[in-house]
Structure formats: C-alpha cells, structure tokens
Amino acid sequence: MERYELIAPCHFGLEAVLKKEVVDLGYEVTEVENGRVTFIGDAEAICRANIFLRTAERVLLKVGSFKAVTFDELFEATRAIPWEKYLPKDGKCWVKKASSISSKLFSPSDIQRIMKKAIARHMQEYYDLDRMPETGNEYPLRVFFYKDQVTVGIDTSGESLHKRGYRQMTSKAPITETLAAALILLTPWKADRILVDPFCGSGTFPIEAAMIAANMAPGMNRSFLSESWTNLIPKKCWYDAIDEATEMVDDTVKVDIQGYDIDGEVIKAARENAERAGVDHMIHFQERPVAQLSHPKKYGFIITNPPYGERIEEKKNLPALYKTIGERFKALDSWSMYLITAYEDAERYIGRKADKNRKIYNGMMKTYYYQFMGPKPPRRKTGDQVEA
Incomplete structure (x- = not known):
C-alpha cells in the first residue's frame, strides 16, 4: 500500500x-x-x-x-x-x-x-x-x-474532528472536544481516580474523560469525507478500522466522574450529550454551584474551564468566583486541580501559585492551563495487582 x-x-x-x-x-x-x-x-x-x-x-x-x-x-x-x-x-x-x-x-x-x-x-x-x-x-x-x-x-476529514457527533446542545462558552481531550491527557488522571468538573457546561470534560476511560475511539460514531474516495482508500480499510475501534471499547470500567453546573438546563443538555456519546452510565451530573464543591475521598482531580469574563459586565464577578474556587480546592485534601482560563488574575484570587502553567491558544484567544499538583496516592495492593 x-x-x-x-x-x-x-x-x-x-x-x-x-x-x-x-x-x-x-x-x-x-x-x-x-x-x-x-x-x-x-x-x-x-x-x-x-x-x-x-x-x-x-x-x-x-x-x-x-x-x-x-x-x-x-x-x-x-x-x-x-x-x-x-x-x-x-x-x-x-x-x-x-x-x-x-x-x-x-x-x-x-x-x-x-x-x-x-x-x-x-x-x-x-x-x-x-x-x-x-x-x-x-x-x-x-x-x-x-x-x-x-x-x-x-x-480527508471533512467536518473538523472535534465534531464527535454527541454534542448537539452547548453551553455559553463551550470548550471543544479536541481541546478538552488534550487537556485531560496532559494530566496524570487515570480511570481509577476521581474526576470532577464543577463548571461542566454541556459536559465536554466529563464525556471526553469517560470516553478515554472506556477506550472509546472519538471518531467511531461519525462519518468522514474520504470514505467515498475509493480511488485512494479501499472500503475495507474503513471497515477494519471501525472493527478495531469497536473491539477496544470497555464501557463496563468502574469510574467516578462527576459534572456540576449552576444551570439546570445546561445539566439536562450535558446528560443528553453523554447519552449520545454512550457514556451516560459512567458520569454523575448534578445542578450544583461551585461553592458546594466537596468530596469525601482523597486524591481526586478537578479539571475545568471556569468563566473568564468574555463580557465586560461579567469581569466584576471574577475575583469572588476564583476566590471561591481556591477555597473549595483548599478544602479538598490531597486533590489536584487543572484549570484553563484567559483570566490573568486567576492565581492571585485562587490564593496559590500553580506548579505549572502552560500557554494554549483556544482559537485566537490566549489562555493559560494552570496545573496545581496534589500528592500521589500511596501504592496499594489489590489481589495480585499493585495500584497507584
């Protein structure tokens, strides 16, 4: 070939x-x-x-x-x-x-x-x-x-690959599926660790995390422009790739993935998106403000895209919002937080300098991916396996 x-x-x-x-x-x-x-x-x-x-x-x-x-x-x-x-x-x-x-x-x-x-x-x-x-x-x-x-x-793709086919309803400032997946892959999160997005919007972070956990190929439920190019790509290549993707899926994997948002309508849309993606049984969505962010377990991850005041009138609310994020994160003993935002005073109001800060362009907008690292969980034995 x-x-x-x-x-x-x-x-x-x-x-x-x-x-x-x-x-x-x-x-x-x-x-x-x-x-x-x-x-x-x-x-x-x-x-x-x-x-x-x-x-x-x-x-x-x-x-x-x-x-x-x-x-x-x-x-x-x-x-x-x-x-x-x-x-x-x-x-x-x-x-x-x-x-x-x-x-x-x-x-x-x-x-x-x-x-x-x-x-x-x-x-x-x-x-x-x-x-x-x-x-x-x-x-x-x-x-x-x-x-x-x-x-x-x-x-060869046609529509951009961020269009997985599951997101029909979006929130006000959605993050693309490809960007969300990349930001998750930049963290050490694995399926056996808790993941919470307190600003989940239409559910992109939790859904992409669930798809990663279930080993679900992002493009297996959509079509591509080059499927009709039989002069270049034999149909068998497409059938084989889809068969490979189908065989790899394990959506019985046990996970603790949660998405919260203050807007009940948005949470409803997130549930519908997760259902279309085939991962609704893997995610717990809940209408809940960030001020109520808590979890009884240790060593979890917050991965989120909070508001960053694209409109002038929203900017005045940001100091209080990011202060609340910082307070709730501090109360989560041993957790890590990964937060993408264009708000340049984020660290100041969170009350802690990020361990790492990565500059990423979201379209033409310069954003920062602040990475606050928590400790690694102790290694523990379960049967013959050693887990981290």
Missing part, C-alpha cells in the same frame, strides 16, 4: 500531546511544528488517524510543498503536482482554506483562484479534456504559507 505524508493540525501549544497519540498509533512522526504534526502512513493510517486521534483537528493528505513568492510561481508549482495520483477524472478539487504567515502571497481569494486554475490546467492536459467535469467526489484543499514556503494538503 502506498505511503503518504499526513498532516494533523491541532491547537497551538498541544503538539506534544498529539505527537504521542500518533506514535502510540504506531506511525513515524517526521515533523512537529506550531499547530501541526506530520507523520508517515498509508491509506489505512488515514482511516485510523481520523477515527482514533482525540486531539487532532483534522487529517490532511500532503500532496506538495514548494516555495512561491509570485503568483506565477504559485501557478507553475501547483500545476506540477501529479494531481492524477490523488484525483479521479471527475473529482471536484478547490482550495477550501488558505492561511499565510510572513509570506509575500497573502490574499486567500487570489491564492484560491490561482491554484484552482492550475489544478484544472494540469487535469485537462493529463486527461485531454476541454474542461473539468467536477461531477464526482469532493477533494477540498487546505494550504499553508509560512515564510513563502507553501504546503498543500487534501482534507
């Missing part, structure tokens, strides 16, 4: 998490850049990456890379790509998105127009056509310009 370069974009600051996921899937990573990981894989890898990667935004099939500082250079370099290797005669191919950083060519509409013309010219010449029929499957391109170096990839 032919091997390709595949590109998986992700949130800026979370490349190391995605790299580990790709390596764990068994693929060779060739490059890690800001916001993306490149690796080598065949048609089967395209299916498995789309179905199994929790933290990638999409999977792109890299078809070319070149330097272009003029539109003439862009046209000729695009035209030189062997498009017939990737597109059927009737395929519809266009630049869906073009981004440009520190490059001479920066107008998305001009880039889209020039590249579309170059692809059509190549295909017309190769197939001896007067015009491209474009009546077949879609092959949308994503193009990155960085310091005049152009990278061209065909989007």
Whole structure:
C-alpha cells in the first residue's frame, strides 16, 4: 500500500500531546511544528488517524510543498503536482482554506483562484479534456504559507474532528472536544481516580474523560469525507478500522466522574450529550454551584474551564468566583486541580501559585492551563495487582 505524508493540525501549544497519540498509533512522526504534526502512513493510517486521534483537528493528505513568492510561481508549482495520483477524472478539487504567515502571497481569494486554475490546467492536459467535469467526489484543499514556503494538503476529514457527533446542545462558552481531550491527557488522571468538573457546561470534560476511560475511539460514531474516495482508500480499510475501534471499547470500567453546573438546563443538555456519546452510565451530573464543591475521598482531580469574563459586565464577578474556587480546592485534601482560563488574575484570587502553567491558544484567544499538583496516592495492593 502506498505511503503518504499526513498532516494533523491541532491547537497551538498541544503538539506534544498529539505527537504521542500518533506514535502510540504506531506511525513515524517526521515533523512537529506550531499547530501541526506530520507523520508517515498509508491509506489505512488515514482511516485510523481520523477515527482514533482525540486531539487532532483534522487529517490532511500532503500532496506538495514548494516555495512561491509570485503568483506565477504559485501557478507553475501547483500545476506540477501529479494531481492524477490523488484525483479521479471527475473529482471536484478547490482550495477550501488558505492561511499565510510572513509570506509575500497573502490574499486567500487570489491564492484560491490561482491554484484552482492550475489544478484544472494540469487535469485537462493529463486527461485531454476541454474542461473539468467536477461531477464526482469532493477533494477540498487546505494550504499553508509560512515564510513563502507553501504546503498543500487534501482534507480527508471533512467536518473538523472535534465534531464527535454527541454534542448537539452547548453551553455559553463551550470548550471543544479536541481541546478538552488534550487537556485531560496532559494530566496524570487515570480511570481509577476521581474526576470532577464543577463548571461542566454541556459536559465536554466529563464525556471526553469517560470516553478515554472506556477506550472509546472519538471518531467511531461519525462519518468522514474520504470514505467515498475509493480511488485512494479501499472500503475495507474503513471497515477494519471501525472493527478495531469497536473491539477496544470497555464501557463496563468502574469510574467516578462527576459534572456540576449552576444551570439546570445546561445539566439536562450535558446528560443528553453523554447519552449520545454512550457514556451516560459512567458520569454523575448534578445542578450544583461551585461553592458546594466537596468530596469525601482523597486524591481526586478537578479539571475545568471556569468563566473568564468574555463580557465586560461579567469581569466584576471574577475575583469572588476564583476566590471561591481556591477555597473549595483548599478544602479538598490531597486533590489536584487543572484549570484553563484567559483570566490573568486567576492565581492571585485562587490564593496559590500553580506548579505549572502552560500557554494554549483556544482559537485566537490566549489562555493559560494552570496545573496545581496534589500528592500521589500511596501504592496499594489489590489481589495480585499493585495500584497507584
């Protein structure tokens, strides 16, 4: 089976998490850049990456890379790509998105127009056509310009991979599924430890945690654009990847995952989302304010995305809110807390400096992932097993 370069974009600051996921899937990573990981894989890898990667935004099939500082250079370099290797005669191919950083060519509409013309010219010449029929499957391109170096990839995913298919109802400031999964994977949390999200909104953190605990592949209940690309990916590759994902699920695992929110309607939506994800039996959702956050057991985890005052009128409430978070966390003996927020005074009002602080871009918004580490639980023996 032919091997390709595949590109998986992700949130800026979370490349190391995605790299580990790709390596764990068994693929060779060739490059890690800001916001993306490149690796080598065949048609089967395209299916498995789309179905199994929790933290990638999409999977792109890299078809070319070149330097272009003029539109003439862009046209000729695009035209030189062997498009017939990737597109059927009737395929519809266009630049869906073009981004440009520190490059001479920066107008998305001009880039889209020039590249579309170059692809059509190549295909017309190769197939001896007067015009491209474009009546077949879609092959949308994503193009990155960085310091005049152009990278061209065909989007195999279609809708972004954060759309797992379970979240129809969202709260006011939802965190994406891919970002939530990455933030959980950055912690030492495991299925045998308690996890509480006191600002759970539509339930993304608890649901992603439950899916991780149950070894449930995030993409097993959705479709992907490249499923129809039988010229590149045999149907059997998709069937095999889904069979592999299905066999790995263990939703009987015992967990203590809880989600609280002050808004009862939001909690109702979170329960419905969890049911669609197939993990509603693994999560306890409850209408409860953060001031009532408590738990009788030790060594638990808080992983949460509290409000950070996107609107001016909300900002005045933040000192009191973060002070309450700090007080409730302090009362939870031996717990750890992982909190993502754009509120720059978070540590001040929580009343403790974070052990670690990671800068992460949530879209265009700069946020901080504050990590307050609790002690590790003592190792204990249960039968023949030693647990941490």
